[in-house]
Amino acid sequence: MAPRAVAIIAALTVAGLVIGPVTAVILRAEAFSGFRPADWQALRFTLVQATLSALLSVLFAIPVARALARRQFIGRGLLVALLGAPFILPVIVAVLGLLAVFGQSGLLNRALEPLGLPDLQIYGLQGVLLAHVFFNLPLATRLILQGWLAVPAEQFRLVATLGMGRGAMWRAIEYPMLKRIVPGAFAVIFVICLSSFAVALTLGGGPRATTLELAIYQSMRFDFDLARAAVLGLVQLGLALTAGLIALKVTAMPVAAQGLDRHVPRWDRNSLGAKLWDLVWIVLAAAFLLTPLAMVTFNGLAGITTLGAPVWQAAGHSILVALGSTALCLLWALPLATRWGEWLGLAGIALSPLVLGIGLFLIVRPFANPFELALYVTATVNAFVSLPFVLRILRPEAESIRADYARLRDAMGLSGWAWLRWILLPRLKRPLGFAAGLTAALSMGDLGVIALFADPDRATLPLKVYQLMGAYRMDQAAGGALLLLILSLGLFWMFDRGGRVGSST
Amino acid sequence: MALQLDQIEARAGAFVLSADLTVPTGQRVAVIGASGSGKSTLLDVVAGFRRPTSGAVRWHGQDISNLSPGQRPVSILFQDTNLFPHLTIGENLALALNPATGRLRTGDGDRIEASLTRVGLRGFADRKLSAMSGGQQSRAALARVLLQNRPVLLLDEPFAALGPALKTEMLDLVAEVAATEALTVLLVTHDPQDARRFASQTIVVEEGQATPPRHTEDLLNDPPEGLRAYLGER
Numbered sequence: 001m002a003p004r005a006v007a008i009i010a011a012l013t014v015a016g017l018v019i020g021p022v023t024a025v026i027l028r029a030e031a032f033s034g035f036r037p038a039d040w041q042a043l044r045f046t047l048v049q050a051t052l053s054a055l056l057s058v059l060f061a062i063p064v065a066r067a068l069a070r071r072q073f074i075g076r077g078l079l080v081a082l083l084g085a086p087f088i089l090p091v092i093v094a095v096l097g098l099l100a101v102f103g104q105s106g107l108l109n110r111a112l113e114p115l116g117l118p119d120l121q122i123y124g125l126q127g128v129l130l131a132h133v134f135f136n137l138p139l140a141t142r143l144i145l146q147g148w149l150a151v152p153a154e155q156f157r158l159v160a161t162l163g164m165g166r167g168a169m170w171r172a173i174e175y176p177m178l179k180r181i182v183p184g185a186f187a188v189i190f191v192i193c194l195s196s197f198a199v200a201l202t203l204g205g206g207p208r209a210t211t212l213e214l215a216i217y218q219s220m221r222f223d224f225d226l227a228r229a230a231v232l233g234l235v236q237l238g239l240a241l242t243a244g245l246i247a248l249k250v251t252a253m254p255v256a257a258q259g260l261d262r263h264v265p266r267w268d269r270n271s272l273g274a275k276l277w278d279l280v281w282i283v284l285a286a287a288f289l290l291t292p293l294a295m296v297t298f299n300g301l302a303g304i305t306t307l308g309a310p311v312w313q314a315a316g317h318s319i320l321v322a323l324g325s326t327a328l329c330l331l332w333a334l335p336l337a338t339r340w341g342e343w344l345g346l347a348g349i350a351l352s353p354l355v356l357g358i359g360l361f362l363i364v365r366p367f368a369n370p371f372e373l374a375l376y377v378t379a380t381v382n383a384f385v386s387l388p389f390v391l392r393i394l395r396p397e398a399e400s401i402r403a404d405y406a407r408l409r410d411a412m413g414l415s416g417w418a419w420l421r422w423i424l425l426p427r428l429k430r431p432l433g434f435a436a437g438l439t440a441a442l443s444m445g446d447l448g449v450i451a452l453f454a455d456p457d458r459a460t461l462p463l464k465v466y467q468l469m470g471a472y473r474m475d476q477a478a479g480g481a482l483l484l485l486i487l488s489l490g491l492f493w494m495f496d497r498g499g500r501v502g503s504s505t
Numbered sequence: 506m507a508l509q510l511d512q513i514e515a516r517a518g519a520f521v522l523s524a525d526l527t528v529p530t531g532q533r534v535a536v537i538g539a540s541g542s543g544k545s546t547l548l549d550v551v552a553g554f555r556r557p558t559s560g561a562v563r564w565h566g567q568d569i570s571n572l573s574p575g576q577r578p579v580s581i582l583f584q585d586t587n588l589f590p591h592l593t594i595g596e597n598l599a600l601a602l603n604p605a606t607g608r609l610r611t612g613d614g615d616r617i618e619a620s621l622t623r624v625g626l627r628g629f630a631d632r633k634l635s636a637m638s639g640g641q642q643s644r645a646a647l648a649r650v651l652l653q654n655r656p657v658l659l660l661d662e663p664f665a666a667l668g669p670a671l672k673t674e675m676l677d678l679v680a681e682v683a684a685t686e687a688l689t690v691l692l693v694t695h696d697p698q699d700a701r702r703f704a705s706q707t708i709v710v711e712e713g714q715a716t717p718p719r720h721t722e723d724l725l726n727d728p729p730e731g732l733r734a735y736l737g738e739r
Contacts, residue, residue: 407554408586412653413575415605422600422607426591 003416007335011344014332017384018347021359022237028362029230038207039228042215043235049125049200049211050193053132054186060133061140061185062178064285067278068141069148079286080145083138086289088438088492089485090445091198092462094134096469096481097292098122098203100299102130107295127203128211132196136189138289143188147181187247194240195352198447202466212236216354220452226362233355244350296481303479310456311480314464315487318444321379321460322491325443326436329383333390333435334424337398345387353381357449374453378460382443389442390435397431398424433499437492444488461487508551508657508689510715513560515550522546524715525560526708530656533683533690534718535700538710539735544693547708547715548659551691552581564657575604580655582663587646588634594621594645595630601652620648624678640671647679651686658683660692676703697725697736711735 068080086094101107102122109119122130151173159169197213204210210218212232219229336345360377364370370377401424409419425432447462454463461484468477508528515522522543528534538544549555551562553574561568564578574581588597598617600607621629624644634642643664650658660679664672676692680703683690692703700707706718711731728736 404586405589407583408589410554410574411552411581411583412601412649413573413604414600414607418600418604418607422592422596423589 003335003419006416007338007341010332010335011341014336014344014347014384014387017356017380018351020363021356022351024359024362025230025233025237025355028226029234030227035231038210039215039232039235041207042210042212042232043239045125045204045209046194046196046211046213046239049128049132049196049204049209050190052125053129053136053193054189056129056133057136057140057189058144058182058186060137060285061144062182063277063281064137065141065144065148066174067281068145071278071282073282079282080142082289083142083145086135086138088441088445088488089135089293090447090462090481090488091131091135092202092447092465092469093296093445093481093485093488094292095131095199095202096299096465096478097294097296098127098131098134100295100478101292102127107291123203123205124209125204128196128199128209131199131203132189132193134288134292135199136192137285139192140185140189141285143185144178144181147177151177184247184250187243187250191240191243191247191349194243195236197352197354197451198462201447201451202469212239213352213354216358217451220358220361226358229358230362233352233358236352237350237355240352241350244346248346293485296478296485299475299478300480300482300485303475303477304482305479307476307479307483310459311461311464311468311476311483314459314461314480315483317375317458318461318484319487319491321375321382322440322444324376324379325382325386326439326495328380329386329390329439330432330436332383332387333394334398334420336387337391337394339395342388342391342395345391348384348387351384353385353446353448354452356381356384357452361452371453371455371458374450374455374458375460377453378446378450379443381449382446383439385446386439386442390439393431393435393438394428397428401427430499433496436499437495440495441488441492444491445484507565509563509566510547510550511561511563513550513557513562515546515555515557517546517555520546520713522550522710522713522715524550526715526717528689528691528706528708528718530565530689531687532706532718533680533692533704535704535707535721536691536693536710536715537695537697537700537707537732540695542710543713543715544695544710545661547710548581548661548691548693551657552579552659553577577657578655579657579659580650580653581659581661582646582650584662584665587663588642588649590634593631593633594626594637594648597645598630598649598652601649616652617648620651621645623651623682624648639667640675643667643671643675644678647675647682651682656687656689658688658690660690662693662695672699673702679703701725 068076099106099122102120103109104119104122106122112120155173159173164172195213196211197217200209200211200214201217204214212235216229216232216236219225219232333345335341357377360381361370364373364377405423409423414423445462446460447466450460450463451466454460459467461480465477465480465484468480507530510524510526513522513524520543524547536544536547546555550557553572553576557570561570563569569577588594589600592600595617596607598620599609599613602613602616603610617630618627621627624647626641626644626648629637629641629645634645637645646663664675667675676699679690682688690704692699694700700721704721707721707724708718709716709724709729709732724732725736
């Protein structure tokens with residue numbers, strides 16, 4: 001019965017991590033006087049930006065996905081693989097890249113200058129939308145591409161035989177497919193953007209562009225108004241829960257997309273117009289995604305050699321936090337890789353990191369200085385946030401291993417330890433490596449709860465880069481961002497590779 | 506001194522199996538019947554994968570109904586998946602010897618090699634299943650059963666995937682091993698030839714009813730009505 005005991009302990013700690021902080025927040029919120037106009041505005045802005053972000057991402061994703069579905073070209077595989085990258089890309093790195101392209105003195109403004117056009121302003125709603133589309137356009141594209149590739153080839157063949165025109169084909173195949181996929185894609189992105197913190201922190205701000213999460217942070221950091229932070233946290237929690245449940249109804253979130261390198265032969269692709277149309281969208285999407293990353297790399301190369309000791313120290317903190325949160329997340333995930341475990345893990349999506357952070361702050365404060373525990377809290381919260389993704393990756397594999405070998409295990413009377421050591425872990429090696437890589441990279445790049453707690457001695461690398469940005473030391477910030485990019489992708493690569501080497505399946 | 510199914514009733518959904526019978530120690534007994542008749546349920550009850558809703562499984566008079574499969578004096582060969590494919594044969598057999606840790610103690614290496622020699626697989630300890638033929642995989646599974654060293658052996662159509670000649674060869678090998686180790690064996694099969702060749706006694710399972718074992722030749726030469734229908738005209 002030992003394995004069951006382990007599963008129960010894991011479930012209790014996860015449940016405790018939900019119930020404890022939420023209770024603390026609720027208790028604290030009682031001392032609250034009332035919603036201020038600024039709070040209403042934060043609520044409104046949160047909803048407006050999430051709606052627009054989801055709308056724009058999906059809208060642009062449709063032509064990009066269609067182009068990818070019906071064209072074959074050199075680099076297509078690379079581009080499709082790249083669509084998965086934003087998931088592990090640190091927000092602060094993307095923001096620096098977007099600033100380098102769309103910012104005050106970015107590429108675009110410099111190109112427009114000779115034309116005598118007014119400067120583009122990135123800060124505010126447009127900046128938040130830009131960053132959200134940068135992160136979620138790839139996700140939406142992958143979801144819709146999956147839908148397109150799932151259309152049976154016979155249908156396109158039939159369309160070709162019948163000589164159907166564009167309009168007829170749209171009605172017969174494309175519209176029904178999009179109607180099935182698009183609402184789910186919209187809902188997922190809407191939920192993700194609801195809890196947007198780091199983007200709003202760096203590109204939003206001011207009373208007109210403050211999300212609820214950012215308002216929570218500000219009432220903690222600037223006013224130290226815990227009651228207000230708690231109430232905002234409850235509103236955020238209610239919002240995310242409602243939207244999350246709706247999203248769960250309409251969609252299934254893909255983490256590891258498979259079969260996207262398939263190519264469906266179609267007969268509507270040979271007109272010059274169609275070719276040009278697809279070309280434009282592919283070039284635009286690739287440029288939109290790649291230019292900021294290229295700029296981060298280019299700008300960072302100069303700065304990375306001159307980074308000061310505090311930046312390196314922050315990088316060290318970040319690596320430790322990433323490794324700690326990976327270990328914790330896998331310790332939770334292994335015994336919880338079951339159906340009910342996955343339901344429990346979904347709390348990691350619904351519960352925003354900042355709400356969790358506030359709750360933990362309130363719990364810890366009577367006993368210790370929360371600021372001293374900043375790194376531990378960050379690692380714990382990061383592990384919790386990654387849990388649903390990790391469970392989504394591990395559960396199908398773990399269940400098929402159990403289905404295949406549970407009878408043999410019982411017939412041989414294997415102990416829980418022998419099962420773990422000799423059967424489960426070796427057979428799970430590949431998805432474990434992938435899941436560990438995701439967790440480590442997500443944690444490495446996280447700029448969330450650490451911002452609530454941090455003091456200068458306990459900064460992580462993303463926070464350090466943010467502080468350098470705020471101090472207008474852009475060279476150092478760019479160098480730090482490049483270092484962060486290298487570390488995040490490097491950690492992911494190492495773990496993922498580790499899972500593949502000598503893997504038996 | 507025997508394996509006893511004492512007024513057993515076991516439910517699997519709407520299906521009910523009932524059995525009240527005794528298998529003498531050291532006997533090789535075939536279990537024959539149509540698919541869906543309850544043969545596998547019967548085996549599951551003996552192995553411990555299914556708890557009977559009433560009645561008791563006894564071994565040498567002792568009630569073993571509440572023991573888990575690993576604790577019973579029983580080893581089993583399944584239709585497939587009798588060894589872990591990602592481990593070598595040696596690692597599989599080490600797990601059979603030490604199911605708590607899977608590590609080798611002193612002398613275990615020799616025991617593993619001896620059991621492999623016994624089934625005609627000397628020197629195969631470092632191989633994986635994927636590098637072996639179907640017949641060799643069956644032999645390796647038999648080595649696992651030998652090392653588990655349990656007095657009762659259950660065979661759930663374990664050689665169904667082998668060709669006729671190989672299957673006969675394996676049954677003969679199991680019969681020989683069972684004779685020298687004085688094992689009590691239940692062989693589930695739907696082939697009367699297997700029963701004739703392997704088992705002096707046979708249990709018939711029909712629509713959830715398991716009869717006590719009867720002499721195989723007598724039974725097959727003069728089958729009762731239900732079994733006759735199953736066997737077809739002869």
